[in-house]
Each structure stands twice: as C-alpha cells, then as structure tokens.
Amino acid sequence: MVGSSSSPCKINCEPSSNMIPSQHTRKLRSLVLYPTNHKLFATSALDGIVNLWEIQAKGSYANLVSSINAASKQRRWPEDIAWHPHGNSLISVYTADSGQSQLAVLNFNDKEKEVVFLEDKPHTKGVINNVMFMPWGDMHFSTCGNDHAVILWTSKHGSWKPTPLHTTLHSSAVMGVAGMQQKSMVISVGSDKRIIGFDVESQTAAYKHLIESKCMSVLPNPRDSNLFMVQTGAPQRQLRLFDMRLKASQVHEFGWNQESSKSQSALINQAWSPDGLYITSGSADPMIHIFDIRYNGSHPSQSIKAHQKRVFKAAWHQSLPLLISISTDLNIGFHNI
DSSP states (O other): OOOOBSSOOOOOSOOEEEEEEOOOSSOEEEEEEOSSOTTEEEEEETTSEEEEEEEEGGGTEEEEEEEEEOOOTTOOOOSEEEEOTTSSOEEEEOBOGGGOOOEEEEOTTSTTOOEEEOSOOOOOSSBEEEEEEOTTOSSEEEEEETTSOEEEEEEETTEEEEEEEESSSOSSOEEEEEEETTTTEEEEEETTSEEEEEETTTTEEEEEEEOSSOEEEEEEOSSOTTEEEEEESOTTOOEEEEETTOSSOEEEEEOOOOOSOSOOOTTOBEEEOTTSSEEEEOOSSSOEEEEETTBOBSSOSEEEOOOSSOEEEEEEOSSSSEEEEEETTSEEEEEEO
C-alpha cells in the first residue's frame, strides 16, 4: 500500500560512479535493458547507431559488443527503441513525414546484423514518439506519435501488422504509451494534458483523466498492476503517481527545483526500480533524482550528480544495485547504489 507521509525515505549508501564513452558521435537518445540477459543493454543516438553493451565487473563498466546502423533510408535516426520480450530483436521507430520508413526490426543475433524496415505506415505525420511492448505476452507492442494516434502492432505469420486503436481521443501529440497488466488496456498520455486508458477488447476509452500540465511519458509500476507514473511539464511537480482503483486517481506527486532551465524535456525519461518502490528521473541540472513512492516527494529522496550535461535517463539494473545513465555529454554512467 502506498503511504502518505510527507517525509521521504533516504537511500542509505552513498553512490559510487564510473563513466565510459558511449562511442556515439551525436547526442544519445535511448537506453534499454536487455529483457532476458541482465548483462546486456542497448543505446541509440542521433548518429543512427544502436550499440549493444555487456556489463563487466559487477557493474563497474561495460564493453561494446556490437553495433547496428539503424538510420532509415531517409537518414533519420531512431526516435525510440524497445526490446522484444525474448531479447532476440529490437524495434525502432522513426517519423511519418514524407512517406519515410516508420518502423524497423533490428536483429542483433543475425550474423549480418540485419535491419528490416516494415512497409506498413499507419502514422500519418510527424515524429513517432514512443514504442512499448505490451505485458500480455510477446505478440503486441504499441506506438504513438505527433499525429494524435495510438497504434497496436500484432505479430501475424512472422510479421508485424498495425491496427489503429484511436486517432481522435487526443487533441495533440501523444508522447507516451504503455500497457496495463491486469487487463488489455493501453494507457496513452499527450501534450493535450490527457491520460487515456483504452480497453482493447471493448474498443472503448475505459479510463480518462485530465491534469493541468502536458504529459510527456507514462510507465506502469513493475509490481502493482494498478499503479502507473506520468512525467509532466510542471516544474517541481514533474512526476505523478496514479492508481486505477481510485476515483481520485492521483495518489502522490514528486518533483524538484530545476535550476539550469525552466523547460521540461520529453527526452528525460523515468525508470522504476525492480521492486516498484523507487523511481528515477534525469534532469537538465544535470542530476539523477530518486524518489520513494511511499511518500509524497516535494524533494527527491536522493540526488546524484552524475554527468556534465543533461541526463536523459537512469535505468535500474534488474539484479545488481546499479543505475545506468545516459547524457548529452556522450558518456554512459554506472552508479552503484
């Protein structure tokens, strides 16, 4: 049960950090952990390259294992990437402008490091902002974009086929999408400040919520299937915890005083700890902020000065007491906590 105290719990040990060059030549974009091998993770950047890394020495650093040039035929970089639950491939998404390739499958296990661009183009315009596999098995993932659309992709006869879930429930760009475990529901959040829970079986919007600030990403809790966190554009209230079971859906809100810039970037992504009790966020300051969701958090439980420039993401390792971070400074950080 989520608590309601206003005194955040402190993480006891001081973190130790190591940095390695990302091997990317342009700004880092994404960081995703391998779902079936806890030693591996992938990064992508504006140079179009996706790198596969292997963690060494219990999380002190990582070695570059493999690279794929995932730039589209129109020289666009992946806007977002997601691992297939089996770990044998990555999905990368691009843009819908000018008839460009919208989605590719990256096969790291193939000797030729094959990149297969799909012919289907269900999005109508603008950037495809997010791709996320659904927690109902390995047969579905969703994409969302600037065209206000949420698309469900289904594996059929060895290929992925798209079905539009909705295109008019949001009035502006859909920034984040995720699946809820307890039912076939796709949560989407947008710049229109709306949070929509779409029931795939009934084809209806079973959950609707409107907040006062634009929404930038959404992430379900890994342990409690009713909880999800939304990143917003409100200073000092950047993270909002919601519970599907409650009429007053918002449970807690968390934030920090961002000193270096007033703008809130959609590229700064949240990440859950494996036990579902802590959440991290990058920032422009640049810091990694950690919150204990059992307590209302007007200030972080702990902040780690991690990089020289903006921190895009800090992901919790599944089995080691480790945070892995990426930044505008083109370094990858390893933080033992």
